[in-house]
Amino acid sequence: MRYAPTHKEEARTRLVEATGALAKQKGFSATGVDSFMAAAGMTSGAFYAHFRSKNELLEAIVANELQRSAQLFAAPTREQALEVLRGYLSHAHVEHPESGCAVPALAPEIARAGAATQHAFEQGMGALQASFRALVDDDAKAWALVSQLVGAVVVARALPSGPARAAVLEGATRQMELLLGEPSRES
Amino acid sequence: MRYAPTHKEEARTRLVEATGALAKQKGFSATGVDSFMAAAGMTSGAFYAHFRSKNELLEAIVANELQRSAQLFAAPTREQALEVLRGYLSHAHVEHPESGCAVPALAPEIARAGAATQHAFEQGMGALQASFRALVDDDAKAWALVSQLVGAVVVARALPSGPARAAVLEGATRQMELLLGEPSRES
DNA sequence: GTCTATAGTAAGATAGAC
DNA sequence: GTCTATCTTACTATAGAC
DSSP states (O other): OOSOTTHHHHHHHHHHHHHHHHHHHHOSTTSOHHHHHHHTTSOGGGGGGTOSSHHHHHHHHHHHHHHHHHHHHOOSSHHHHHHHHHHHTSHHHHHOGGGSOHHHHHHHHHHHSOHHHHHHHHHHHHHHHHHHHTTSSSHHHHHHHHHHHHHHHHHHHHSOTTHHHHHHHHHHHHHHHHHHTOOOOOO | OOSOTTHHHHHHHHHHHHHHHHHHHHOSTTSOHHHHHHHTTSOGGGGGGTOSSHHHHHHHHHHHHHHHHHHHHOOSSHHHHHHHHHHHTSHHHHHOGGGSOHHHHHHHHHHHSOHHHHHHHHHHHHHHHHHHHTTSSSHHHHHHHHHHHHHHHHHHHHSOTTHHHHHHHHHHHHHHHHHHTOOOOOO
16 A cells, blocks of 8 residues: 555544544534545545544544543642643633633534434543542532533633623632632632 | 514514524534524525524524523522522433523534624623522622533533433532532432 | 545525515 | 525535546
């Protein structure tokens, strides 16, 4: 063959990374296969050498994105983990979905996708929640924390930038610190 | 004219109601104008007598849906308000987006829409948050509560039905009751 | 494996009859 | 105001050359 044996999986990896960023930014179903492939430096014809359908790509994106997020949240110390959580509720995260968490950006589209995509999501969320359990008392609080973080970013992004958006992030941050039993920061 | 003077606004109201349900279920950008109009018992040609573009419809849906939600949350007594909140975190709400809250269903698409849509969302959320302020101590907690509710439904819907989904709703419900200073229910 | 080219369908939006 | 019919563009997916 004219390509190295590792070429295909490397290309697929680049594909999933590039299309993941674009999907988080513009939305998955709102983005065409042409645009996805252009973002990865290829043309649409090559797409189906890697995926049987567009839906299969979403499945791969979900698995890849949640794996990346799980690595981020698996911080070695509690203080580092807290910094990651504060960053999650930052204006920077709200303003840059393309480099942020896939959950607030894609969850409703995952909910409308097939069972395979939802199961990929469940598996990814399991790994994520494991990191959260190390920070709070029990399972229920870990899920509450996940919901708090995701909901705040979802609502903040739908609001225009301004005081309301800031208030959502501020309110969620305080509640998060309460949930974690940490004293609220000044600044 | 061949139609009653009130016909247009009545038709527009039916249109916004029917398309709102469909948008919440299938996604706004994933649904075509043809499908939207069919849901309202009309054909696509009539659409542009009511809206200048598809985006303008989303704006109208957002305003209408949040107004309906604000009425729901403006419960007369605290106990009734609590029942509404528990219903928000119910399996029924997760399983029926078409008759549920527009925020978890459409927020990411609102975030990607134009400034006009985001401002319609901001106005609607202002009315909603006013109802929440009556239930908690301060402004920050009201936003935290909103985030908690929205995030739990967003995450629960993306998960397949099963123990993980139930745990998300359960965890968020407990956290909500803590936030409201209410004792946790048995059952 | 990736390209160009294209089939076939569906999208958003408009025109003209009633 | 709503219909049918249509324009134009974009979509998902496939075919065949390299």
